[in-house]
Amino acid sequence: MRPIRLGLVGYGKIAQDQHVPAIHANPAFELVAVATQGQPCAGVENFKSLSALLASGLQVDALAFCTPPQGRFALVQEALAAGKHVLVEKPPCATLGEAMALASQAEQQGVSALFAWHSRYAPGIEAARDWLATRTLQRVQIDWKEDVRKWHPGQAWIWQPGGLGVFDPGINALSIATHLLPLPLFVESAELRVPGNCQSPIAASINMADARQLEVRAEFDFDHGHDELWSIEIRCAEGTLRLDNGGALLSIDGVRQPVSEEGEYAAVYRHFQQLICANARDLDLQPLRLVADSFFVGSRTVVADFHD
Numbered sequence: 206m207r208p209i210r211l212g213l214v215g216y217g218k219i220a221q222d223q224h225v226p227a228i229h230a231n232p233a234f235e236l237v238a239v240a241t242q243g244q245p246c247a248g249v250e251n252f253k254s255l256s257a258l259l260a261s262g263l264q265v266d267a268l269a270f271c272t273p274p275q276g277r278f279a280l281v282q283e284a285l286a287a288g289k290h291v292l293v294e295k296p297p298c299a300t301l302g303e304a305m306a307l308a309s310q311a312e313q314q315g316v317s318a319l320f321a322w323h324s325r326y327a328p329g330i331e332a333a334r335d336w337l338a339t340r341t342l343q344r345v346q347i348d349w350k351e352d353v354r355k356w357h358p359g360q361a362w363i364w365q366p367g368g369l370g371v372f373d374p375g376i377n378a379l380s381i382a383t384h385l386l387p388l389p390l391f392v393e394s395a396e397l398r399v400p401g402n403c404q405s406p407i408a409a410s411i412n413m414a415d416a417r418q419l420e421v422r423a424e425f426d427f428d429h430g431h432d433e434l435w436s437i438e439i440r441c442a443e444g445t446l447r448l449d450n451g452g453a454l455l456s457i458d459g460v461r462q463p464v465s466e467e468g469e470y471a472a473v474y475r476h477f478q479q480l481i482c483a484n485a486r487d488l489d490l491q492p493l494r495l496v497a498d499s500f501f502v503g504s505r506t507v508v509a510d511f512h513d
Contacts, residue, residue, distance in 0.1 A: 208233060208234055209233055209234050209266050209478065209481060210264055210265050210267070211228060211234045211235065211236050211265070211268070211269060212236075212237060212240065212258055212263075212268045212269070213225070213236065213238070213239045213240070213241075213246070213268075213269050214239075214241075214255050214269070214271065214272055214280060214284075215240070215270060215273075216239050216243055216244065216246050216271070217241075217243065217271060219271050220269075224269055224271055225246070226470070227468070227470035227471050227473065231471065231474050231475065233475075233478045234267075234474060234478070236249055237250065237263065237264075238251070238252060238258050239252070240253070240254055240257070240258045242254075250263055255280050255283055255284065256283065259283070259287050265289065266289065266481075267289055267290035267292065267317075267477075268284045268289050268290070269291075269292040269294075270292065270293045270294055274296050274297070274299045274368070274369070275366075277293070277297070278299070278306070278307065282306075285307070285316060286310075288316060289316065290317040290318065290481050291311065291319070292321050292473070292477050293318070293319065293320050293321060294323075295377070295492070296372075296373075296376055297320045297488075298493075299366075299367030300367070300497075301490065301493050304488075304493055307488070308320075308488040308490070311486055311488065312486065315484070316484075317477075317480040317481045317484060317486060318480075318487075318488055319476065319477050319487050320488050320489060320490075321473050321477075322376075322380035322384075322492060323469045323470060324377035324380050324381050324451055324469065325384045326467075326469045326470075326472035326473050326476070327381070327451055327452025327453050327469050328452065328453050328455075328468075328469075329448050329454060329455030329462070329464040329465075330384065330385070330452045331465065332462060333385060333439075333446055333448055333452075333455050334385050336446060336457065337385055337386075337439065337446060338387075340444070340446075341441055341443065342386070342387075342419050342440075342441055343419075343440045343441055343442060344420050344421075344439075344440045345382065345386070345419065345420070345421040345437065345439050345440075346422055346437070346438045346440075347382060347421070347422065347423035347424065347436070347437050347438075348434050348436050348437075349374055349375050349377070349423070349424070349434070349436075350424070350425070350429035350435075351374055351426070351429055351435070352428070352429055352430045352433060353407070353513075354430070354513060359513055361513075364400075364404060364405050365404055365405070366405070368404070368405050369405055370399070370403065370404075370406040370427065371405075371406050371407055372405075372406070372409065372425070372499070374425070374435075376492050377435075377451065378423060378435070378437060379423070379491075379492040379496065380491075380492040381437060381448070382421065382423075383489070383492055385437075385439070386415065386419070386421075388415035388416050388419070389491065390414070390421055390491075390495060391413060392495060392498040392499050392501075392502055392503075393413060393414055393502075394411075394412045394502065394503070395410065395411045395499040395500075395502060396410045397409050397500070397503045397504065397505050397506070398505075398506050399505055399506070399507055400507075400508055400509060400510050400511035401508070401509070401510045402510040402511060403510075406427075406505075407426075407427045407508065408425060408427060408428065408508070410423070410424055411423040411425070411499050413495070428511070435451040436448060436449045437452075444458045445457070445459075
């Protein structure tokens with residue numbers, strides 16, 4: 206069976222560190238082109254823009270988008286209009302409205318599409334979801350605290366309007382929570398702490414609940430230079446489940462549990478392949494909706510300027 210011929214749009218850190226290795230490791234895909242205004246990708250055709258790639262006549266079946274969310278909407282629209290299957294890095298767009306429009310366009314075009322909430326594919330997530338399915342949920346605590354200077358050095362777009370600030374990593378936690386919990390979550394209140402020289406928050410506290418009044422609290426910090434923490438603790442009547450290291454580690458009542466050996470992005474591309482084979486789409490908007498609602502109802506506190 207012929208591999209799916211794939212093009213990458215954007216060739217920054219996430220594309221180089223995660224997408225390219227996952228694509229090369231999956232025989233169902235063949236990386237044939239990259240559209241980037243930065244450094245080229247060795248071994249494939251390189252183009253300065255998506256338009257140039259599409260106009261070149263090079264045969265491409267699918268496109269994976271690794272550009273910043275600002276400005277991504279028009280690019281994905283262009284790819285969908287050309288009949289290409291699309292994989293879109295998180296967050297899919299700068300606004301909820303743009304993401305909704307892309308979901309509608311993919312449906313109309315009849316192509317496969319994936320909003321790639323990669324943290325949902327962390328090794329411990331499916332085992333956690335299976336265990337929780339028969340438990341009585343009582344309370345959820347999310348702590349997502351990391352050092353932006355370590356993980357996103359010099360990426361000024363994060364602090365601009367639409368860049369999401371601390372919600373760039375925080376949305377990963379929300380994507381896991383919305384995947385694990387059986388009912389939709391709603392933001393009740395939020396506090397956004399915004400540096401005086403930025404447009405997006407560097408830290409946030411969010412209170413959420415579902416229709417059964419399950420209490421879900423999230424603490425996000427993007428200026429946490431010590432003891433970084435990516436954890437979700439779910440207390441149930443039958444015990445306490447905890448995910449650590451962004452979902453890579455799973456424990457129940459303090460006892461480590463077996464997890465999948467497959468990496469996040471390997472699982473993302475496996476899922477994308479399955480969607481293409483089934484002519485299906487996976488375009489969940491719940492994580493982005495929670496971020497949008499946090500901005501909508503959240504109070505803002507100005508904190509010290511941020512310097513990279």
